[in-house]
Amino acid sequence: MSWGTELWDQFENLSAHTLKGIDFLEKYGHFVRDRATIECEYANKLRKLVKSYQPKKKDEEEYQYSSCRAFKLLMDEVNDLAGQHEVVAENLLANVLKELTALTKDLRDERKRQLYEGSRLTQSLQNQIDELFRSKKAYDKAFKESEKAIENFQKADADYNLSRAEVEKQRLNMSYKSQACDTAKNHYADQLQRTNELQRQHYRSGLPEVFRQLQELDEKRIKNIKNFIYSAVETEKNVFPIINKCLDGITKAADIIDEKQDTILVIERFKSGFNPPEDYPFEDLSKSNGSNPGSLQNVNSIQPRLKDGGLTVKGTFSGSKIKKRAGILNIFGSRGVSSVCFFISP
Amino acid sequence: MSWGTELWDQFENLSAHTLKGIDFLEKYGHFVRDRATIECEYANKLRKLVKSYQPKKKDEEEYQYSSCRAFKLLMDEVNDLAGQHEVVAENLLANVLKELTALTKDLRDERKRQLYEGSRLTQSLQNQIDELFRSKKAYDKAFKESEKAIENFQKADADYNLSRAEVEKQRLNMSYKSQACDTAKNHYADQLQRTNELQRQHYRSGLPEVFRQLQELDEKRIKNIKNFIYSAVETEKNVFPIINKCLDGITKAADIIDEKQDTILVIERFKSGFNPPEDYPFEDLSKSNGSNPGSLQNVNSIQPRLKDGGLTVKGTFSGSKIKKRAGILNIFGSRGVSSVCFFISP
Numbered sequence: 001m002s003w004g005t006e007l008w009d010q011f012e013n014l015s016a017h018t019l020k021g022i023d024f025l026e027k028y029g030h031f032v033r034d035r036a037t038i039e040c041e042y043a044n045k046l047r048k049l050v051k052s053y054q055p056k057k058k059d060e061e062e063y064q065y066s067s068c069r070a071f072k073l074l075m076d077e078v079n080d081l082a083g084q085h086e087v088v089a090e091n092l093l094a095n096v097l098k099e100l101t102a103l104t105k106d107l108r109d110e111r112k113r114q115l116y117e118g119s120r121l122t123q124s125l126q127n128q129i130d131e132l133f134r135s136k137k138a139y140d141k142a143f144k145e146s147e148k149a150i151e152n153f154q155k156a157d158a159d160y161n162l163s164r165a166e167v168e169k170q171r172l173n174m175s176y177k178s179q180a181c182d183t184a185k186n187h188y189a190d191q192l193q194r195t196n197e198l199q200r201q202h203y204r205s206g207l208p209e210v211f212r213q214l215q216e217l218d219e220k221r222i223k224n225i226k227n228f229i230y231s232a233v234e235t236e237k238n239v240f241p242i243i244n245k246c247l248d249g250i251t252k253a254a255d256i257i258d259e260k261q262d263t264i265l266v267i268e269r270f271k272s273g274f275n276p277p278e279d280y281p282f283e284d285l286s287k288s289n290g291s292n293p294g295s296l297q298n299v300n301s302i303q304p305r306l307k308d309g310g311l312t313v314k315g316t317f318s319g320s321k322i323k324k325r326a327g328i329l330n331i332f333g334s335r336g337v338s339s340v341c342f343f344i345s346p
Numbered sequence: 347m348s349w350g351t352e353l354w355d356q357f358e359n360l361s362a363h364t365l366k367g368i369d370f371l372e373k374y375g376h377f378v379r380d381r382a383t384i385e386c387e388y389a390n391k392l393r394k395l396v397k398s399y400q401p402k403k404k405d406e407e408e409y410q411y412s413s414c415r416a417f418k419l420l421m422d423e424v425n426d427l428a429g430q431h432e433v434v435a436e437n438l439l440a441n442v443l444k445e446l447t448a449l450t451k452d453l454r455d456e457r458k459r460q461l462y463e464g465s466r467l468t469q470s471l472q473n474q475i476d477e478l479f480r481s482k483k484a485y486d487k488a489f490k491e492s493e494k495a496i497e498n499f500q501k502a503d504a505d506y507n508l509s510r511a512e513v514e515k516q517r518l519n520m521s522y523k524s525q526a527c528d529t530a531k532n533h534y535a536d537q538l539q540r541t542n543e544l545q546r547q548h549y550r551s552g553l554p555e556v557f558r559q560l561q562e563l564d565e566k567r568i569k570n571i572k573n574f575i576y577s578a579v580e581t582e583k584n585v586f587p588i589i590n591k592c593l594d595g596i597t598k599a600a601d602i603i604d605e606k607q608d609t610i611l612v613i614e615r616f617k618s619g620f621n622p623p624e625d626y627p628f629e630d631l632s633k634s635n636g637s638n639p640g641s642l643q644n645v646n647s648i649q650p651r652l653k654d655g656g657l658t659v660k661g662t663f664s665g666s667k668i669k670k671r672a673g674i675l676n677i678f679g680s681r682g683v684s685s686v687c688f689f690i691s692p
Binding site for chain 1: 347349352353354355356359360363366370373374377380381384387388391392395398399405408411412413414416417420424478482485486489531535538541542545546549550561564565566567568569571572575576578579582583586590593596597599600603604605606608609610612613616617618620622623625626628629630631632
């Protein structure tokens, strides 16, 4: 079934329908554009999220622990995930919207061309019909004048009081008007033939061709909406395996978290290498040699124990050990003078 | 390796480390919360998008065409897709963040409890050490006084000028001071024993138990971060098949688009049922009966043709046909008077 034959008298409706169709295609384009914008905003927010959770300079030391390292890896994956949504947005714009916009323009141009052609053909037929009506009017007028001339001649011919010259004048007039009527009739017949030929041509091939083109245009539009939807879905589906990989990457990041390892790392980080204080010795003053009788020394408390378990002599530990030891010496040094106090952080 | 034995002198560092750890857990919780917010906003935007593209009342007639119907189905799927992101957001909040927040609170409480216990034990040891130092000082003092008393007695005993009563007084004093010194020495010895016992207990079991608890707390925290990450990934992965179904649904929606069917529908919608105008007949006025000689009628132009191809008699068509026909009659009625003009929409 073709618009050309079935809808020969629906020019206006087809004009409106094809316009609505192209508007609808454009509307779908806007939908795709807005969808891409949403993907883009989503990606931006994920990126901003990741950025705001990056470890600060002062916390960098913490990132030796597996949970912190995992979190950093997790954020990298979320960043990649954001990237995939950007890919969706970009491809929706580049592969779908760009083509769609170009097609919309082509369809609008082609529709205008076809409608103009239809209008032109119709106007052309109308002009021919006007011409036909004019020739018919002329034929009507010439026929009436001819009839009147015949009547006048007959009246003159029957009037014996009139001169032959006068009768002859009426005959000549009748002959003249009859000839004029024949000419008008011929012209009318000629115009009628032209009109009917043009009208047949108009309704059998001229307009049907225009409408066929409009139908083709509409089919092209519809077929392409279908393809654009397929293409948009494909765009989204294409990133699926990569998004899945990102999620697997997050799982893998979590896999490295090892609570035992992390607490051992705490030992390595903070161990001073010292042994806990040993027993206070008993100072029997009666056996004392009297030197420094007032001091109570815990002689073993500053004996450093190296991490490899070996013993070392006082004063051979490294700089960092000394730093740690200084704190210990402080505590022990202040023993008996001030209390050993530990601060409990909130 | 245990914090209790290895980090016996790192109370403050462990206090700071466990605090940072819990803060980190909380930070991950904020990350999850922010992530859920992003999912929620994304879903909201998709829903708003769908809402804004719903067909308007005035366009409802257009939605009989397959491309429009497909677009409506597509939007339903996008709505479902939005719903899946809402599910992710909800489950992140309900399954991950809620548990994480509860755990954070528990860990903070437990940490405070352990640190308080550590502080209490340390203070207790310190008090005992203070007591030891006081007893040692008393012993020092008593010893000095005893030595002085001995010296005084010896001095008195050697001085023949002194009375025996005086010498006896010094002996008694010596004996008294010596006894006092013994008592002080015993008290000191007693305090020394208590102190060493408490100190051993403190460094061998008291403090190690506190640190062991802190280590357990830290391991629990780390292990749970791992589980929360797994849970969050699972939450996202769970909606994957459904999101995939939504995309398949969009493909299926596109599948129903049928451009041939749609253009046939246009025929069904707009077809008037009339035949194109037939030829204008030749009106030979010389053979005319004279009635209405000035009109040029296209007698066949309003002969309706039914869709089933049959012919019907003038005036038997239905209401809708009449409406369409009215337009046509208008056009034909105006023929020859005004031009047949078609509007070309922009």
